[in-house]
Amino acid sequence: MKKELMQGNAAVARGAWEAGVKIAAAYPGTPSSEILQDIASTYPEIYPEWAPNEKVAVEVASGAALTGARSMAIMKHVGLNVAADPFMTVAYTGVKGGFMIVVADDPNVHSSQNEQDSRNWARFAKVPMLEPSDAQECKDFAKLAFDISEKFDTPVLLRTETRVAHSDSPVALGERKESTMPMGLDPKEAPKYVMVPVNVRVRRKFVEERMRKLEAYAEKFKYNVMEINDTKIGVISSGVSYLYAKEAFPEWSYLKLGMVWPLPKKMIATFFKKVKKVIIVEELDPFLETEIKAMGYKIFHGKDVIPNMYELSPEIVERSLKGKAYKPPKIRVKPEDLPRRPPNLCAGCSHRPLFYALKKLGAFVFGDIGCYTLATAPPLQALHACICMGASVGMAHGAMKALGSEGLGKVVAVIGDSTFLHGGVTPLMNVVYNKGNSTTIILDNRITGMTGHQEHAGTGFTIRQEPTNMVDYEEIGKALGVKSIRKIDPYDIKSCMEIIKEEMGKNEPSLIICKDSPCMLLRRAKPLEKFKTPFYVIDTDKCRGCRMCLEINCPAISWRAGDGETKDGHKRKGTVYINRDQCVGCEVCVQVCKFEAIVPGQK
Amino acid sequence: MKKTKQNGKVTNIFLSGVGGQGTILASNILAEVFLKAGYEVKKAEVHGMAQRGGDVTTHFRFGKKVYSPIIKYGDVDFLLSFELLESIRYINWVKPEGKIVINNQEIFPPAVNLGMAQYPKDVGKAFTKYFKNNVHMINGQEIAKNLGNMQAANVVLVGAFSNFFPEIKDEQWIDALKTLLAPKLHDLNVKAFYEGKKAL
Ligand SMILES: Cc1ncc(C[n+]2csc(CCOP(=O)(O)OP(=O)(O)O)c2C)c(N)n1
Ligand code: SF4
Ligand code: SF4
Numbered sequence: 001m002k003k004e005l006m007q008g009n010a011a012v013a014r015g016a017w018e019a020g021v022k023i024a025a026a027y028p029g030t031p032s033s034e035i036l037q038d039i040a041s042t043y044p045e046i047y048p049e050w051a052p053n054e055k056v057a058v059e060v061a062s063g064a065a066l067t068g069a070r071s072m073a074i075m076k077h078v079g080l081n082v083a084a085d086p087f088m089t090v091a092y093t094g095v096k097g098g099f100m101i102v103v104a105d106d107p108n109v110h111s112s113q114n115e116q117d118s119r120n121w122a123r124f125a126k127v128p129m130l131e132p133s134d135a136q137e138c139k140d141f142a143k144l145a146f147d148i149s150e151k152f153d154t155p156v157l158l159r160t161e162t163r164v165a166h167s168d169s170p171v172a173l174g175e176r177k178e179s180t181m182p183m184g185l186d187p188k189e190a191p192k193y194v195m196v197p198v199n200v201r202v203r204r205k206f207v208e209e210r211m212r213k214l215e216a217y218a219e220k221f222k223y224n225v226m227e228i229n230d231t232k233i234g235v236i237s238s239g240v241s242y243l244y245a246k247e248a249f250p251e252w253s254y255l256k257l258g259m260v261w262p263l264p265k266k267m268i269a270t271f272f273k274k275v276k277k278v279i280i281v282e283e284l285d286p287f288l289e290t291e292i293k294a295m296g297y298k299i300f301h302g303k304d305v306i307p308n309m310y311e312l313s314p315e316i317v318e319r320s321l322k323g324k325a326y327k328p329p330k331i332r333v334k335p336e337d338l339p340r341r342p343p344n345l346c347a348g349c350s351h352r353p354l355f356y357a358l359k360k361l362g363a364f365v366f367g368d369i370g371c372y373t374l375a376t377a378p379p380l381q382a383l384h385a386c387i388c389m390g391a392s393v394g395m396a397h398g399a400m401k402a403l404g405s406e407g408l409g410k411v412v413a414v415i416g417d418s419t420f421l422h423g424g425v426t427p428l429m430n431v432v433y434n435k436g437n438s439t440t441i442i443l444d445n446r447i448t449g450m451t452g453h454q455e456h457a458g459t460g461f462t463i464r465q466e467p468t469n470m471v472d473y474e475e476i477g478k479a480l481g482v483k484s485i486r487k488i489d490p491y492d493i494k495s496c497m498e499i500i501k502e503e504m505g506k507n508e509p510s511l512i513i514c515k516d517s518p519c520m521l522l523r524r525a526k527p528l529e530k531f532k533t534p535f536y537v538i539d540t541d542k543c544r545g546c547r548m549c550l551e552i553n554c555p556a557i558s559w560r561a562g563d564g565e566t567k568d569g570h571k572r573k574g575t576v577y578i579n580r581d582q583c584v585g586c587e588v589c590v591q592v593c594k595f596e597a598i599v600p601g602q603k
Numbered sequence: 604m605k606k607t608k609q610n611g612k613v614t615n616i617f618l619s620g621v622g623g624q625g626t627i628l629a630s631n632i633l634a635e636v637f638l639k640a641g642y643e644v645k646k647a648e649v650h651g652m653a654q655r656g657g658d659v660t661t662h663f664r665f666g667k668k669v670y671s672p673i674i675k676y677g678d679v680d681f682l683l684s685f686e687l688l689e690s691i692r693y694i695n696w697v698k699p700e701g702k703i704v705i706n707n708q709e710i711f712p713p714a715v716n717l718g719m720a721q722y723p724k725d726v727g728k729a730f731t732k733y734f735k736n737n738v739h740m741i742n743g744q745e746i747a748k749n750l751g752n753m754q755a756a757n758v759v760l761v762g763a764f765s766n767f768f769p770e771i772k773d774e775q776w777i778d779a780l781k782t783l784l785a786p787k788l789h790d791l792n793v794k795a796f797y798e799g800k801k802a803l
């Protein structure tokens with residue numbers, strides 16, 4: 001069989017394709033985004049779409065599943081919070097065509113707003129969850145999920161996480177097999193799909209019966225595997241934690257669970273008989289531990305030594321379990337002493353001048369999630385709250401209601417284009433309806449920047465690059481009843497400050513839309529074309545070393561210490577330097593410099 | 604019920620650099636080479652916000668049977684680093700007998716740009732103190748520039764690194780390069796590979 005090195009995400013896409021999936025819907029989110037991108041670029045048999053948010057993705061895929069088509073929805077862990085409403089009830093209606101929801105966790109919060117453990121959703125919704133540990137299992141489990149879904153009439157959760165989704169390992173490729181499920185909709189099935197109380201009570205019972213059947217299935221599930229080696233210690237584990245434990249303690253015995261919900265009670269009982277002591281190695285919550293303890297077992301170790309936050313690693317597993325016997329590697333250099341390298345807004349990014357303007361205005365900025373969240377970092381420090389996608393608009397409104405006239409002129413909500421379409425429209429409607437007076441700024445850079453450039457309803461293109469309708473934010477604002485709508489050029493700091501100040505001070509809802517400010521990495525929008533000069537340089541005759549331009553944190557600008565003076569005799573402690581390879585000529589620093597020391601460069 | 608397979612010898616390569624330096628291509632070349640050579644390969648990288656100039660690391664492992672995609676802290680056999688600060692950051696990860704290849708390039712992080720932190724001095728010396736002759740500094744940028752394209756610095760580094768694996772023939776590396784790169788880039792990168800190979 002042909003073997004290929006594949007990323008976990010690509011393997012999930014492959015598994016879905018081999019399983020005969022027809023419809024896939026997703027909203028991007030690290031570390032899950034590559035799955036749908038891979039489907040769109042590699043597998044023409046699957047129809048892919050970027051949904052505006054995860055709730056819509058689950059609804060789209062559920063509707064497709066109801067016709068008999070195999071379908072899937074894909075999201076990061078927090079996406080399932082957004083999609084929880086349809087998800088929790090599709091768990092009752094069940095499906096016709098196989099339906100898988102991929103949920104990608106992010107232990108250690110490499111790129112997320114929290115660190116929740118999605119296994120809890122499986123127990124909460126009473127649906128099965130599979131957890132692969134490498135790319136081969138990603139493919140195999142994704143395929144199996146559809147069989148399980150159809151056999152038990154249930155949505156199936158596939159849980160990945162950063163180290164599974166973004167790790168590559170060899171995968172044996174198979175062929176696509178079309179589903180044999182007859183297609184079509186049958187109105188007579190309404191009682192199964194209309195969740196009104198009389199029907200819900202029937203389905204409620206079904207859910208419990210289904211759970212019992214799934215428990216029996218878990219006992220035979222071929223990826224719940226016992227490996228009996230040294231019987232002194234047996235480890236119960238799943239996913240990538242299993243691999244870490246194997247790496248650290250290959251000699252021990254293992255019960256490796258491919259299905260983490262429901263649990264195979266009999267198998268667990270057998271394992272406890274076969275080994276003397278049981279250790280549970282799992283990342284994040286004591287999920288297996290709580291369940292296994294509730295079954296009445298005593299474990300040797302679990303969360304008493306294994307951390308319940310951040311990610312595990314072979315080292316952490318070894319260190320936690322060996323305790324004092326662990327010998328750490330020699331410390332040659334203290335990494336804490338080295339400067340960190342946090343991500344930064346790109347040179348020329350339109351978010352930079354906008355947040356600089358907000359900082360100068362001294363506004364309290366309710367922010368949202370996207371590249372612009374980076375504006376919270378020093379030295380800009382111009383974003384002061386951020387909890388989840390779309391929250392900025394409602395939070396600013398609530399703050400204004402609480403502050404009354406005190407808040408006028410001081411508060412603003414700032415939200416990216418993708419984020420606005422994800423969850424910002426409804427709260428903006430609320431501002432108008434409830435006679436609020438908050439100001440909302442949409443940072444329209446024509447793409448979903450942070451997660452790697454996915455199309456959305458405001459970009460004018462589908463995931464397969466077909467031209468399509470492009471949302472008009474001004475028309476949305478009007479339709480929701482916003483009367484004061486302004487457009488600004490974020491690169492013009494002075495006029496931005498004037499307009500934003502005016503709108504924040506108004507006792508009515510305002511909407512400000514950044515225009516002509518595409519993401520620097522969005523080639524088709526030719527972002528550099530609007531800049532007149534290819535790059536800028538420092539006129540060292542004039543630079544007084546006041547460090548004002550360093551405030552904007554452009555990656556092209558750096559400080560060069562060294563006593564000296566300007567041509568007209570002003571003493572200075574150093575000058576700044578612009579790296580011409582990095583500078584794109586956006587003129588933001590030019591507007592900040594008070595001494596006209598930043599001048600066009602000559603090629 | 605099954606018996607556990609023996610782990611056997613696994614080689615651990617740690618790649619580090621800054622977003623945009625082409626570390627991902629380098630690790631893909633390694634993957635292509637060692638997979639074709641018949642090993643099991645696992646590699647893990649954190650993407651997230653690499654595009655915004657953050658640090659990038661890849662854990663790369665090959666052997667007969669590999670479990671964890673992540674290398675155990677302190678178990679790195681080879682450190683292949685594309686930038687000085689990003690090499691010293693991982694010095695504790697390397698085994699005492701580990702081998703180190705560093706691209707002699709400084710890319711300032713924000714705190715250094717702002718004059719609020721010092722860029723570490725004498726990174727090469729810090730490594731030689733512990734690893735003696737096993738430290739190799741390569742002027743990847745300069746070599747690539749002489750070939751007419753700075754972008755090829757990553758392949759220069761791969762070329763230098765290839766010296767550690769005499770059992771792999773040059774053709775195997777070149778094949779991997781050609782599989783992964785567009786045809787118009789083949790000539791440049793093949794040259795970059797050989798220049799790199801000579802540089803170590
Ligand atoms: C519920 C949820 N889904 C997905 C994500 C992942 N995510 C973070 S920011 C973002 C979109 C950012 O795009 P945009 O608002 O256009 O801002 P930009 O990054 O382009 O500045 C996404 C999808 C998330 N954090 N939460
Ligand atoms: S990717 Fe785009 S939105 Fe993100 S920092 Fe760069 S220019 Fe700005
Ligand atoms: S013009 Fe100034 S702010 Fe803009 S990219 Fe160049 S150095 Fe940075």
